[in-house]
Amino acid sequence: xxxxxxxxxxxxxxxxxxxxxxxxxxxxxxxxxxxxxxxxxxxxxxxxxxxxxxxxxxxxxxxxxxxxxxxxxxxxxxxxxxxxxxxxxxxxxxxxxxxxxxxxxxxxxxxxxxxxxxxxxxxxxxxxxxxxxxxxxxxxxxxxxxxxxxxxxxxxxxxxxxxxxxxxxxxxxxxxxxxxxxxxxxxxxxxxxxxxxxxxxxxxxxxxxxxxxxxxxxxxxxxxxxxxxxxxxxxxxxxxxxxxxxxxxxxxxxxxxxxxxxxxxxxxxxxxxxxxxxxxxxxxxxxxxxxxxxxxxxxxxxxxxxxxxxxxxxxxxxxxxxxxxxxxxxxxxxxxxxxxxxxxxxxxxxxxxxxxxxxxxxxxxxxxxxxxxxxxxxxxxxxxxxxxxxxxxxxxxxxxxxxxxxxxxxxxxxxxxxxxxxxxxxxxxxxxxxxxxxxxxxxxxxxxxxxxxxxxxxxxxxxxxxxxxxxx
Amino acid sequence: xxxxxxxxxxxxxxxxxxxxxxxxxxxxxxxxxxxxxxxxxxxxxxxxxxxxxxxxxxxxxxxxxxxxxxxxxxxxxxxxxxxxxxxxxxxxxxxxxxxxxxxxxxxxxxxxxxxxxxxxxxxxxxxxxxxxxxxxxxxxxxxxxxxxxxxxxxxxxxxxxxxxxxxxxxxxxxxxxxxxxxxxxxxxxxxxxxxxxxxxxxxxxxxxxxxxxxxxxxxxxxxxxxxxxxxxxxxxxxxxxxxxxxxxxxxxxxxxxxxxxxxxxxxxxxxxxxxxxxxxxxxxxxxxxxxxxxxxxxxxxxxxxxxxxxxxxxxxxxxxxxxxxxxxxxxxxxxxxxxxxxxxxxxxxxxxxxxxxxxxxxxxxxxxxxxxxxxxxxxxxxxxxxxxxxxxxxxxxxxxxxxxxxxxxxxxxxxxxxxxxxxxxxxxx
Numbered sequence: 001x002x003x004x005x006x007x008x009x010x011x012x013x014x015x016x017x018x019x020x021x022x023x024x025x026x027x028x029x030x031x032x033x034x035x036x037x038x039x040x041x042x043x044x045x046x047x048x049x050x051x052x053x054x055x056x057x058x059x060x061x062x063x064x065x066x067x068x069x070x071x072x073x074x075x076x077x078x079x080x081x082x083x084x085x086x087x088x089x090x091x092x093x094x095x096x097x098x099x100x101x102x103x104x105x106x107x108x109x110x111x112x113x114x115x116x117x118x119x120x121x122x123x124x125x126x127x128x129x130x131x132x133x134x135x136x137x138x139x140x141x142x143x144x145x146x147x148x149x150x151x152x153x154x155x156x157x158x159x160x161x162x163x164x165x166x167x168x169x170x171x172x173x174x175x176x177x178x179x180x181x182x183x184x185x186x187x188x189x190x191x192x193x194x195x196x197x198x199x200x201x202x203x204x205x206x207x208x209x210x211x212x213x214x215x216x217x218x219x220x221x222x223x224x225x226x227x228x229x230x231x232x233x234x235x236x237x238x239x240x241x242x243x244x245x246x247x248x249x250x251x252x253x254x255x256x257x258x259x260x261x262x263x264x265x266x267x268x269x270x271x272x273x274x275x276x277x278x279x280x281x282x283x284x285x286x287x288x289x290x291x292x293x294x295x296x297x298x299x300x301x302x303x304x305x306x307x308x309x310x311x312x313x314x315x316x317x318x319x320x321x322x323x324x325x326x327x328x329x330x331x332x333x334x335x336x337x338x339x340x341x342x343x344x345x346x347x348x349x350x351x352x353x354x355x356x357x358x359x360x361x362x363x364x365x366x367x368x369x370x371x372x373x374x375x376x377x378x379x380x381x382x383x384x385x386x387x388x389x390x391x392x393x394x395x396x397x398x399x400x401x402x403x404x405x406x407x408x409x410x411x412x413x414x415x416x417x418x419x420x421x422x423x424x425x426x427x428x429x430x431x432x433x434x435x436x437x438x439x440x441x442x443x444x445x446x447x448x449x450x451x452x453x454x455x456x457x458x459x460x461x462x463x464x465x466x467x468x469x470x471x472x
Numbered sequence: 473x474x475x476x477x478x479x480x481x482x483x484x485x486x487x488x489x490x491x492x493x494x495x496x497x498x499x500x501x502x503x504x505x506x507x508x509x510x511x512x513x514x515x516x517x518x519x520x521x522x523x524x525x526x527x528x529x530x531x532x533x534x535x536x537x538x539x540x541x542x543x544x545x546x547x548x549x550x551x552x553x554x555x556x557x558x559x560x561x562x563x564x565x566x567x568x569x570x571x572x573x574x575x576x577x578x579x580x581x582x583x584x585x586x587x588x589x590x591x592x593x594x595x596x597x598x599x600x601x602x603x604x605x606x607x608x609x610x611x612x613x614x615x616x617x618x619x620x621x622x623x624x625x626x627x628x629x630x631x632x633x634x635x636x637x638x639x640x641x642x643x644x645x646x647x648x649x650x651x652x653x654x655x656x657x658x659x660x661x662x663x664x665x666x667x668x669x670x671x672x673x674x675x676x677x678x679x680x681x682x683x684x685x686x687x688x689x690x691x692x693x694x695x696x697x698x699x700x701x702x703x704x705x706x707x708x709x710x711x712x713x714x715x716x717x718x719x720x721x722x723x724x725x726x727x728x729x730x731x732x733x734x735x736x737x738x739x740x741x742x743x744x745x746x747x748x749x750x751x752x753x754x755x756x757x758x759x760x761x762x763x764x765x766x767x768x769x770x771x772x773x774x775x776x777x778x779x780x781x782x783x784x785x786x787x788x789x790x791x792x793x794x795x796x797x798x799x800x801x802x803x804x805x806x807x808x809x810x811x812x813x814x815x816x817x818x819x820x821x822x823x824x825x826x827x828x829x830x831x832x833x834x835x836x837x838x839x840x841x842x843x844x845x846x847x848x849x850x851x852x853x854x855x856x857x858x859x860x861x862x863x864x865x866x867x868x869x870x871x872x873x874x875x876x877x878x879x880x881x882x883x884x885x886x887x888x889x890x891x892x893x894x895x896x897x898x899x900x901x
Contacts, residue, residue, distance in 0.1 A: 020715045024649050026730045054645075056712050058681060063688045065681070065712070075686055123681065123712040128736065130643035134799035134851040135735025135765070137772055139652075139662065140792045142729045146651035149722035150715050194724040 012160045013085050014115060014212065015168055016254070017057060017176065019122025020150035021046050023187075027145040036188050039147070043184040046151070049124065050176050057169070060119040062091040067125075068169040081166035085159040088118055115255050122153055122176070145194055154201040155179050156212050175214075182216040190218045197221065202251040206237055213237065215246060223247050223321065230472050242470035247321025253287075263289035263315070264436050267428075267447040268412050274424045274449050279417035282390040283426065285397030288412075289315040290447065291327070292432040298330060301433060303351045306408035307333055308430035309401040310359045313410070313466055314367065316399055322469055323367045336365040355403045356462035363466055374463040379404065379455035386416035386423045396468050399428070404461030407431070411463070415449065424449045475595055475612050476626040477504075479513040480633040482806070486516050486835075490557055491603035497558035499534050499572070501541055504552050504633075505744050506593035507752075512744055513552060513597075514634050515805055517541065517835045529568065531575060538576040539583065541833050543767045544813050546802070547741025547760025548637075551576060553597030553612075559604055566622060569598035570613055577615040583770075585667075585674045586762050589755060597625060634742070634811045638695065638705040640684065640753045641740035643847075646765055648673055648734070651727035659776045662731055666769055669731075672716065674762045680713040682754040691751040695743065709757055737764050738800055738847035742811050768797040768816060775818075796851035801826055802844040803836065812844065819850050 025042040027035050049055060051069060058065045067073040072081035076091075155175040159168045183199035190197035200219040203212050215233065217226060230246045239245055259265065265287055273281045291311035293301050300307060307330050314327045328336070334350070337343040342361055360371040376382055392400065393413055400411040413426035432446040441447050455461065483502075490498050500518035504511065519537050522530060538551050545551070554572045558565055573596045581588075594616040600609040610627040614620040650669035653661050681688065684695070684707050696705060741756035772795055798816035803826075805811045813834055815826045823840045830836045 022715045026649075026651070026727070027724070058712065065683070065688065075683065075688065077686075121714065123714045125710055125712050126645045126680075127642040127710045128645060130736075130738055131847055131849055132643045132736035132738060133849050135646050135733050135737065135768070135797045136851045136853060137769065137795045137797055138732045138734065138792065139795070140729045140731075141652070142791055143654065144727055144729065145724055146727040146730060147724045148651075196722055196724050198722055 012116070012158060012163075013089070014117045014156055014158055015085070015120060015172055016117055016154070016156045017120045017122050017172060018152070018154045021049070021122070021153055021180075022148075022150055024146075024148045026140070027147060028142065030145055030193055032191075035191065039188060039191070040184065043180060047177060047180055050122075050173070050180065054125045054128075056123045056125050057120045057172070058123055059088060059092065060121055061093045062088075064088060064091050066165065066169060068173050072166050072169055074165070079165070082164050084161070085118075085163045085165055085168045086116075086161055088165070089116065092118070117254055120172075147196065149196060149198060151180075151183050152198070152200060153179060154203070154214070156203055156214060158211055179214065179216065186216050186218050190221065202248060204246055204250055205252040206239070206245060210237055212252060217248070223324075227472070234472055241472060243468075244321045244472050246472070249319055249321035249324070259289075261289070262436060263291070263295075264438060264441070265289055267438055267441050268426055270438060270442050271426075271448065273426075274415045276415055276417040276420065276422045276424070278419040279415055279422060280390070281413060281415045282393035283413035284316070284393060284399050286316060287319045288312050288399055289319070289327070290428060290436075290441070291315065292430045292446070294433045296329070300330060300351070303353055304330060305430040306354045306356075306359060306401065306403055309399075309403075309408050309410045309428075310354075310362060312428060312430070313359070313363065313399050313401060317363075317367050317369060317466075317468075320468075322369070322471075325366060328362070328366055332366070333362050336362045340365050355408070356401060356464040359401045359403075359464045363464075369469065370467050372465040372467060374465060376404075376461045376463075378457060379459050379461060380452070380457045382425075382455050382461065383421070383423055383452040386414060386421065387418070389414040389425075390416050392465050396465065398466040398468055400466075401464040402461055403464075405456040405459035412447075424451055425454065426450075427454065474623050474625040475597070476510045477513055477597060477610065477628065478510055478633055479504075479627060479629050480515065481629050481631045483513060483516045484629045487555065487557065487601055488606070490518055491601065491606065497529055497556055497560065499529065499554060499556050501538055501551050501576075502553045502555055502597060502599065503541070503545065503549055505548050505550070505742070506552060506595070507744055507746065507748075508591070508593070509746060511552065511593070511595075511597070512633050514549065514811055515834070516555060517833065520832050520835075531572060534572055535575045535579045537833070539579050542580045542583070543763075543771075544815055544830075544833060546812065546814050547739065547756040547763075548743055549811070549813070551580060553599065555599035555601060557601045557603050559602055562600065562609060565600045566598070566609075566611065569600060569611075570622070573598055573613055574615055574618075583766075584759075584763070585670055585766050586678060586759050595623075598622075599627065632809075634744075634805075634809055636745040637810055638707065638743045638745070638748065638753075639740055639810055640707040640709050640743065640757050641738065642709040642711065642757065642761075643736055643738050644711060644761055645736050646673075646733055649730055649732045651725065652729040652731060654726045654728045659773060659780055661728075662776075663773050666731060666733070666773070669733075670762075670766055670769065673765075675716060676713045677711065677758050677761055679716075680711045680758070682758070683710040683712070684708075684750060684753060686710070689750040691749065691754075693750040694747050695750055695753055696745070696747060707753065709753070711758075711761070733765070733769065733797070735797065735851055736848075737761070737768075739764055740812075764800060771816060772797055794853050796853060799845075799848040799850050802847065803830055803838045803842055804844075805836070817850075 023042055025038050027038055053067065053070045055069055056065060056067055063076055064079060065075050155172065157168065157171045157175050179201060186199040198219040199216045201214050201216045203214050206213055233246050234241055244250055267290055291308040293304060293308065310333060311327050317323050318327060331348055334348045337358055338345055338347055340361055342358065356373055360373060363369040363371055402409050402411055410428040411425055412428050415424040427448060427450050429446045432441065434440060498518055500516055502513050503515050504513040519534050522533055542551055554569055554576060556565060556569055577596055594614050595612045596615050598611050608627055610625045611622040612625045613622060648669050650665045652665055739757060739761040741753065741760050743753055796819045798818045800814050801817050802812040802814045805813060815829055817826050823843055826843060827838050827840060830838045
């Protein structure tokens with residue numbers, strides 16, 4: 001039966017294989033030439049393991065097991081090499097509950113991209129057909145060194161809706177082999193005498209059509225020492241040289257893995273953006289977490305809104321990889337202001353408000369990030385700031401903190417028409433006191449588009465526009 | 473509600489013979505399989521005669537016999553308890569039996585590398601037979617509870633208890649490499665290192681995925697469902713493993729060398745015919761996999777220790793030595809039944825040594841033709857040593873002479889086990 005190549009309705013499935021592979025060997029001497037030879041030889045055995053008939057890939061949360069080197073033999077027997085990859089989904093037991101944030105059943109919310117991930121586990125079959133030859137115990141007595149580690153294999157490939165498992169698993173095996181080569185390179189490159197550096201694969205989502213790219217980094221070596229590698233990668237993938245893509249913090253977060261910290265990421269992506277006549281939408285770039293009142297068992301209801309906006313901004317810099325510093329607490333923010341001489345020591349532990357100037361000072365003190373301040377003498381003027389805000393989101397792409405009247409908010413984007421002057425503001429409201437419920441937050445407008453009437457027309461406002469460092 | 477023991481008919485005759493033949497007291501072991509509903513006793517074997525024959529009960533001897541017998545039982549079979557044929561006072565006998573059963577259980581479980589499971593049966597059986605009246609008194613003790621009191625149990629004879637038992641089996645590759653400590657690499661050091669390596673490997677096997685006849689079955693699947701009753705089945709298992717994620721830290725450490733165990737083994741487990749579940753098959757087979765490798769390594773080390781003591785070990789320091797682990801040979805318990813016991817044959821032994829041991833340990837009259845030697849072939853040492861490092865010098869395969877006498881083996885075993893059988897008697901229960 002001939003099946004025409006039907007156009008794919010969705011973005012296809014990602015197959016992700018993970019599993020440790022043991023790297024164990026004895027080193028007679030610790031001179032580099034010898035150790036490299038022994039380690040390379042050990043990697044060769046791993047290559048043959050992965051290509052052997054004993055290599056097995058099990059589909060997580062399912063009874064499906066596939067032997068990729070045995071003519072794509074699989075169990076259960078309904079699965080054949082010609083089975084479509086996406087048909088594997090029906091074998092997988094899914095969780096009833098979504099992990100972070102609920103989705104409304106009625107509202108088919110516009111998601112950024114429907115990504116389906118099938119997780120697989122790399123295992124080895126140790127059984128075989130008999131009869132067999134009994135084991136031999138071999139003892140070598142020699143003063144030497146023993147190397148023992150596990151390689152954290154983590155490979156991904158993307159499949160389309162027309163891919164059979166035969167196609168996919170052939171590509172997966174190629175990816176596994178390639179990763180072993182990369183790991184060998186990294187291990188040998190960073191091995192000094194008897195100190196061992198573990199190769200660590202990370203996945204990075206590049207702009208389409210490049211998609212997911214896997215890079216093997218030496219574990220424990222900080223980002224600051226890997227700039228050369230990143231430069232090469234930026235060149236290889238023709239990426240701009242002033243926006244980080246390959247810092248560890250940029251590593252792709254797989255949709256089926258909940259964030260350990262429990263904060264919501266980019267709730268604005270679940271909104272429908274306004275369409276203005278001849279208007280365009282300019283949004284924050286990258287990933288931020290939503291910080292608001294009452295989080296972290298901190299009751300800052302009524303006074304902490306600017307602090308929360310600042311936390312959202314800090315989370316952006318951390319998740320884009322510009323800093324490894326975790327999001328600061330209220331106390332840490334206050335302490336930073338004391339340290340720069342802006343406040344007295346008694347400020348720490350108080351419930352005093354802060355404004356845009358303080359936000360600017362803290363960003364500089366804790367993250368070495370500079371910010372521009374924009375001042376409007378009355379709220380009504382904000383309606384005419386469309387161009388400047390749009391430019392900010394285009395070039396900097398950072399969230400904006402705005403303070404005025406008695407409130408502070410975060411601006412995540414602007415919809416603006418150059419011809420009509422119509423303007424809308426995408427606001428993330430730190431005054432929300434509820435739980436991390438995506439549906440409530442988007443339905444009730446705690447993250448939502450507001451018109452110019454949202455601002456107090458007579459109050460004056462200060463905006464803090466953080467400038468992103470131009471580094472990779 | 474006491475336990476119920478279904479006992480193979482032949483055991484009655486065997487015990488009866490012992491009553492007539494030997495001077496009391498006669499002790500021995502009861503072998504079979506326990507399950508939640510009932511327990512099955514498949515065979516019994518008397519404690520072998522000791523060279524320095526004393527009429528007094530030798531507890532250490534009984535427990536060491538149990539340990540040796542345990543090594544000869546494939547998965548699914550284990551020492552369920554102890555019997556004693558004596559006309560001594562019932563209460564005293566019960567006390568003796570209690571001591572024996574606890575000591576036996578403690579010794580055997582101290583050898584086990586696998587972790588106990590929640591659904592393990594921890595009751596052991598004691599049988600007191602009066603040689604004059606042939607009256608039998610059957611009691612059980614919970615060996616997990618040191619204060620356990622005797623509980624009455626049923627003892628019923630039946631023909632063909634295991635005639636329709638199933639067997640699940642597999643052949644399995646073993647590939648282990650462990651470092652030796654950075655000082656004199658004696659056999660004791662090798663023992664400790666190998667035990668560490670075996671523990672890690674055991675955990676991998678225990679966490680491994682088990683397929684039966686090519687399929688991953690849900691735990692509660694009744695293996696024999698859909699099959700005709702009383703038709704014995706054989707199943708082939710496959711095991712998939714992966715290295716531990718949370719293992720010892722990654723390290724490059726100084727060492728005094730390394731030890732590897734490479735080759736393959738045949739493993740099997742027998743399952744009672746009362747609706748055995750897939751979970752049981754997996755548990756029993758995995759335990760047999762671990763036991764057969766650990767037993768052979770232990771046996772090899774015992775041999776090496778004897779060689780060292782007798783000064784037979786090579787004087788000049790060899791860089792690499794290779795030793796053949798013994799191969800596994802099976803022998804059916806009954807000519808017609810599916811259930812087999814096993815023994816390990818070193819490369820320098822003939823089949824007569826195997827039949828001798830079957831007679832001595834299990835009181836089985838087996839002929840050489842009865843032995844199933846097809847599952848494993850003897851280990852072969854390759855002339856060229858395929859090592860990771862090419863700097864290996866003199867390579868010689870040492871073939872230790874196997875000592876047939878349980879007495880010598882026991883002395884060695886006691887030397888290797890710090891807390892030997894004697895320690896078990898310090899607390900007189």
